[in-house]
Amino acid sequence: MSVEKEIDVRIHRSGTGYPGWYVGIAANPRKRLFEGHNVSERGGAWLYRDAGSELMAKSIEAIFMKKGCKGGPGGGNSPHHVYAYRMTRTTRGSQG
Numbered sequence: 001m002s003v004e005k006e007i008d009v010r011i012h013r014s015g016t017g018y019p020g021w022y023v024g025i026a027a028n029p030r031k032r033l034f035e036g037h038n039v040s041e042r043g044g045a046w047l048y049r050d051a052g053s054e055l056m057a058k059s060i061e062a063i064f065m066k067k068g069c070k071g072g073p074g075g076g077n078s079p080h081h082v083y084a085y086r087m088t089r090t091t092r093g094s095q096g
Contacts, residue, residue: 003049004060007084011069014045014086018068022087025057025075029083038092039085048083057082 001009011021026032029048033039039046051057057075060082065071070087085091 003051003056003082004063006047006049007060007064007082010045010047010084016086018064019070020086021064021084022070022091022093023061023064023082023084024071025051025054025061025079026081026083027075027077027079029081033083033085036093037085038090040088040090044088044091045086046084048081051080051082054078054080056080 007023011018014020022037024032026048033046033048034041051060054075057080061071064084069084072093
């Protein structure tokens with residue numbers, strides 16, 4: 001399954017739709033999710049995947065932002081991972 005499809009499936013299964021999710025890119029997605037965005041590792045709805053290249057990661061990020069997900073610039077050096085999480089009152093950076 002493609003990275004894009006995996007994210008789509010996770011969003012649809014969550015029942016919140018695209019506007020309830022944040023999609024970004026990072027070189028270190030675990031650090032970005034759990035430290036940068038304060039996503040709950042145990043109880044939160046999240047995923048990250050290696051997109052294979054920075055260009056592919058940026059392309060996938062742009063697709064989800066066009067679909068209505070929140071997101072923003074950044075990603076660090078060589079951000080080839082795409083990550084997504086369902087936004088909650090405790091997550092940071094969720095205003096896009």
